[in-house]
Amino acid sequence: MRRRDFLKASSVGAGVTILEGCRAPEEQFIVQRVRQTPELPGQSAWRLGVCRQCAAGCGIQVRVVDGDAKKIEGNTSHPVNRGGVCALGHSLLQELYHPDRILQAQRRTGDRGAGTFEVMPWDDAIAQVVTAIGAVPSTGIAIVASDRTGLTGALWRRFAAALGAPAPSFLEAPELEVERRAAQLALGMTDYPYFDIARSDLVLSIGAPLLDRWRSPVHYTRAFADMRRARPTRRGRLIQAEARMSLSAANADEWLPIRPGTEGVLARAIGGILLESAGADAARRYRILFPGDAPTAAAAAAACDLPEASIVRVAEELAGSEAPVVIGGGSAAAHTNGLANVAAALGLNILLGSVGREGGVYAPASLGLARAIEPAGATDTPIADLAARIRGDAGAEPVDVLIVADADPVHALAGGWRIREGLARIGTIVALGSFRDETVLHADVVLPLATELERFEGYEPATAVGSGAFSVSEPVVEPLGEGLHPADILLEIARELPEPVASRFPWADYEALVRARIGEDLSNLPGSQGATATAYVSGAVERGGIFGEALAATTAANPRAAAPEPAAAVLEGGEGEYRFVLLPFESVKTAEGRGANRPWLQEHPDPMSTVMWNAWLEISPADASELGIEDDDLLRVDSPAGSIEVHAVIDPAVRPGVVSIPLGHGFASNGRYAQGRGANVMALIGSTLVEGTSASARASTRVRITRLGEGELVRFGRRYQGGEEEVIPVGWAPMDTTRPSREARV
Amino acid sequence: MGRRVAAIGIVAVAVVLAGCSDQLPPPPPQPIAFNHSVHIQNEIECTRCHEGVATQAQAGLPAMAACASCHRRQAADHPAVQAFMEQYANGNGEPMVWRKAHVLPTSAMVQFKHSPHIRAGVECSTCHGDVAQMTVAQQVVDVANMGWCLDCHREQGASIDCLTCHH
Numbered sequence: 001m002r003r004r005d006f007l008k009a010s011s012v013g014a015g016v017t018i019l020e021g022c023r024a025p026e027e028q029f030i031v032q033r034v035r036q037t038p039e040l041p042g043q044s045a046w047r048l049g050v051c052r053q054c055a056a057g058c059g060i061q062v063r064v065v066d067g068d069a070k071k072i073e074g075n076t077s078h079p080v081n082r083g084g085v086c087a088l089g090h091s092l093l094q095e096l097y098h099p100d101r102i103l104q105a106q107r108r109t110g111d112r113g114a115g116t117f118e119v120m121p122w123d124d125a126i127a128q129v130v131t132a133i134g135a136v137p138s139t140g141i142a143i144v145a146s147d148r149t150g151l152t153g154a155l156w157r158r159f160a161a162a163l164g165a166p167a168p169s170f171l172e173a174p175e176l177e178v179e180r181r182a183a184q185l186a187l188g189m190t191d192y193p194y195f196d197i198a199r200s201d202l203v204l205s206i207g208a209p210l211l212d213r214w215r216s217p218v219h220y221t222r223a224f225a226d227m228r229r230a231r232p233t234r235r236g237r238l239i240q241a242e243a244r245m246s247l248s249a250a251n252a253d254e255w256l257p258i259r260p261g262t263e264g265v266l267a268r269a270i271g272g273i274l275l276e277s278a279g280a281d282a283a284r285r286y287r288i289l290f291p292g293d294a295p296t297a298a299a300a301a302a303a304c305d306l307p308e309a310s311i312v313r314v315a316e317e318l319a320g321s322e323a324p325v326v327i328g329g330g331s332a333a334a335h336t337n338g339l340a341n342v343a344a345a346l347g348l349n350i351l352l353g354s355v356g357r358e359g360g361v362y363a364p365a366s367l368g369l370a371r372a373i374e375p376a377g378a379t380d381t382p383i384a385d386l387a388a389r390i391r392g393d394a395g396a397e398p399v400d401v402l403i404v405a406d407a408d409p410v411h412a413l414a415g416g417w418r419i420r421e422g423l424a425r426i427g428t429i430v431a432l433g434s435f436r437d438e439t440v441l442h443a444d445v446v447l448p449l450a451t452e453l454e455r456f457e458g459y460e461p462a463t464a465v466g467s468g469a470f471s472v473s474e475p476v477v478e479p480l481g482e483g484l485h486p487a488d489i490l491l492e493i494a495r496e497l498p499e500p501v502a503s504r505f506p507w508a509d510y511e512a513l514v515r516a517r518i519g520e521d522l523s524n525l526p527g528s529q530g531a532t533a534t535a536y537v538s539g540a541v542e543r544g545g546i547f548g549e550a551l552a553a554t555t556a557a558n559p560r561a562a563a564p565e566p567a568a569a570v571l572e573g574g575e576g577e578y579r580f581v582l583l584p585f586e587s588v589k590t591a592e593g594r595g596a597n598r599p600w601l602q603e604h605p606d607p608m609s610t611v612m613w614n615a616w617l618e619i620s621p622a623d624a625s626e627l628g629i630e631d632d633d634l635l636r637v638d639s640p641a642g643s644i645e646v647h648a649v650i651d652p653a654v655r656p657g658v659v660s661i662p663l664g665h666g667f668a669s670n671g672r673y674a675q676g677r678g679a680n681v682m683a684l685i686g687s688t689l690v691e692g693t694s695a696s697a698r699a700s701t702r703v704r705i706t707r708l709g710e711g712e713l714v715r716f717g718r719r720y721q722g723g724e725e726e727v728i729p730v731g732w733a734p735m736d737t738t739r740p741s742r743e744a745r746v
Numbered sequence: 747m748g749r750r751v752a753a754i755g756i757v758a759v760a761v762v763l764a765g766c767s768d769q770l771p772p773p774p775p776q777p778i779a780f781n782h783s784v785h786i787q788n789e790i791e792c793t794r795c796h797e798g799v800a801t802q803a804q805a806g807l808p809a810m811a812a813c814a815s816c817h818r819r820q821a822a823d824h825p826a827v828q829a830f831m832e833q834y835a836n837g838n839g840e841p842m843v844w845r846k847a848h849v850l851p852t853s854a855m856v857q858f859k860h861s862p863h864i865r866a867g868v869e870c871s872t873c874h875g876d877v878a879q880m881t882v883a884q885q886v887v888d889v890a891n892m893g894w895c896l897d898c899h900r901e902q903g904a905s906i907d908c909l910t911c912h913h
Contacts, residue, residue, distance in 0.1 A: 031842075032843070034811060534788060
């Protein structure tokens with residue numbers, strides 16, 4: 001090559017290289033993937049989210065790898081759980097990736113309840129719902145949802161009010177309503193209070209299983225640990241007065257195995273002893289609440305079947321403690337006298353001076369974001385009234401359109417309310433849900449939901465945790481299907497309805513609503529000084545939410561009226577024919593049923609009985625031997641309302657004459673892991689209500705037990721004969737209740 | 747003619763030599779005219795999009811879905827936003843390919859990790875400049891100049907061992 005050509009060539013070559021900036025081509029590119037994923041394959045990112053598996057609303061962080069959620073841990077900054085997560089929260093991944101999850105809108109094809117559905121376009125589903133609503137008088141519409149507090153509940157109330165329909169009903173554990181009413185009566189609070197047990201030195205819990213699935217389990221478990229261990233030289237004590245040995249009773253320093261239904265008598269007797277040493281003002285206020293004579297310790301001992309000396313000692317311990325607090329609720333609220341029981345328990349805080357004091361009782365704190373969208377004068381329709389409408393009781397408005405949002409009333413409500421039979425009369429049933437549970441099975445239109453990891457979430461915990469919190473999170477993973485936040489679905493439906501409904505819902509979606517509400521209330525929200533709404537929400541997303549700074553200011557309780565004196569609990573079923581008192585309870589595994597279709601939770605041994613993959617009945621050794629029942633035997637349990645079959649667990653911590661069965665099992669339909677497992681204890685519960693409330697009295701049923709034969713329960717720590725050569729170690733066994741042999745048990 | 751070619755050649759070589767040394771390259775052309783200053787004016791923190799920076803080696807880009815979550819509604823009539831949303835919605839999952847503004851040549855065998863620098867409290871702007879004034883991202887510091895890195899490491903007492911940064 002000649003020199004000039006070389007220079008020509010090199011100058012052209014150099015020119016190209018200049019334009020590329022001296023870089024080799026492959027280094028310059030950076031790929032922005034479509035899905036939410038960190039840049040490199042295999043690398044993980046932790047994203048903050050909110051757990052919505054129960055009403056506690058813990059803050060979580062989720063490990064995401066290549067766009068898939070892999071692990072859930074707690075958000076250490078979140079005041080509800082401070083880094084902890086319960087089993088139900090961990091199992092959220094199994095809801096997200098569940099093979100039976102409904103991902104697209106569906107319509108029923110066969111008979112109602114047959115379970116035959118076909119996919120339909122989302123917009124057609126919305127249109128069908130809108131048409132159905134428009135075609136009936138507004139009094140014929142009924143709504144049942146699960147999110148009573150917060151923005152979603154307020155939106156349902158607003159929706160019903162805009163339509164002129166009856167107020168919505170909210171499906172929750174009935175004991176929660178009783179506890180709320182009792183708190184209003186005894187402490188003058190608008191909602192159930194917060195118990196600052198972390199700073200208490202003596203906690204007496206009457207019926208409330210604070211470490212089980214009650215209210216805010218992760219929060220109270222951590223607070224319990226702090227009470228015990230966090231303060232050098234000061235170790236708090238927990239005394240649990242509960243008819244059943246729950247996880248809380250097992251962890252308590254002292255368990256008072258009280259006769260079920262007599263919790264109020266115990267509380268009143270303790271009140272009588274405390275009155276003697278209480279200050280004049282406290283005594284005066286307590287007497288407004290309970291003007292009558294308190295039962296003596298001896299009378300209470302006889303009624304409650306507890307040693308008199310224990311009752312006196314507990315009262316003296318309370319009086320002598322620096323920071324005592326008394327909690328009431330749970331199973332104490334599940335009897336017909338539940339309101340009186342819980343009011344009597346909470347009223348003791350007046351005598352102890354623990355209202356608004358460190359380690360005591362605080363008024364529930366709320367950031368109040370829902371207030372502006374609640375319709376004026378909103379009260380909810382009691383679920384008992386909704387049941388009456390569905391049943392077609394005389395005088396009750398029939399239901400033409402039933403909208404069920406993220407709830408399973410057919411499974412969760414008492415069998416004695418006969419919801420299932422009444423469904424046939426309803427014109428259109430619209431279900432917002434992700435699984436074909438017992439209610440969705442009867443729907444005409446199904447609109448799937450996005451899980452909390454797939455949607456923008458803004459949620460205020462339903463149970464106060466002291467300082468108020470509103471969790472905010474952006475989606476953690478891409479939605480797997482068409483499902484949306486239930487509020488988003490509500491807004492889509494509302495916008496298609498004719499005026500005056502549509503204009504009452506000006507928000508494009510739930511995220512827009514949350515941002516708008518935060519923006520409007522900005523000056524009242526903690527840490528908002530000088531921040532714009534956009535920056536404030538950004539900060540909330542990065543932290544996990546808006547967190548209050550202090551416990552709510554709480555003034556001393558001033559009861560206005562007398563509470564009912566605890567009368568004897570009334571039970572359905574005569575004692576002669578139905579010998580045992582039935583105590584249903586929420587186990588930490590399945591809660592009210594939400595966890596039943598998740599293999600992790602089915603596999604999770606129940607902490608007390610170690611049962612896996614099934615429901616069970618806890619019975620005392622004395623009763624078992626009298627009836628010839630051995631461990632794992634199959635029993636038929638009859639009540640005036642219904643009948644179920646369930647296996648026995650003989651448990652020395654069970655009071656003779658009492659049996660306990662966990663809730664949340666026995667689904668006729670709810671996906672492959674839940675179907676056909678265990679039995680639904682709610683089938684046994686009658687229609688009795690807690691007096692003074694509209695809540696179902698879940699512990700007001702007597703039952704009769706008949707042994708059907710030998711059976712087998714999978715329990716942690718055993719081994720099972722699989723085939724001739726095969727021994728299956730603990731953790732798994734086939735659901736075969738006819739297997740006779742027990743030789744391989746270790 | 748020959749002289750002209752030679753002159754061009756000499757100028758070309760000179761420019762090449764200049765381009766390969768202290769002069770910072772111009773910002774590379776990008777598929778979408780992304781404007782950093784507008785986003786920062788809207789109070790979006792650096793880590794909101796470049797979220798890997800505190801916990802990972804790479805600062806990373808947000809997924810297209812993250813951009814879309816706001817731009818579904820915000821500034822939807824801006825031509826750049828429309829071009830982006832077009833690719834996101836109708837691109838069949840094709841990723842958007844951007845050009846790096848800060849390139850460390852592989853020949854340098856450097857394993858630069860963002861997270862220890864963030865943990866040590868180094869501000870984004872120290873190395874990336876005042877991004878709030880930038881529309882497209884561009885280099886303000888020659889990150890390929892090892893001496894510049896070493897100066898700060900020495901000052902701050904961070905390791906200057908070869909293997910800390912090089913493979």
